[in-house]
Amino acid sequence: FQIVNGYFVHYFAPQEMPVFPKNVVFVIDRSGSMAGRKIEQTKEALLKILQDLRPEDHFSFITFNNKVVEWKSSLLPATEENVDSAAELVKTLTARGGTRACS
Incomplete structure (x- = not known):
């Protein structure tokens, strides 16, 4: 781990390792407990x-507070268009509601 601009950073793999395609699902807590600096740091990351x-x-997002929301029903290739669309979604994330951990 490294600290960059006050954040812990972990890179996917050492540079000498071959690069393999990744399937990434971002699971984002957007409940009220994430309000303020926490949600802003999450969005920046x-x-x-x-x-x-x-x-x-390939990637997608799942967000949760008092309900779980899938961004898309399947993983999307990380094309420029899909990444730009995801970035617009990220910019709109807000923290509110509770967390239903037992349902």
């Missing part, structure tokens, strides 16, 4: 990670 995805990678 997500935007950075989205930039690091390669076209052969």
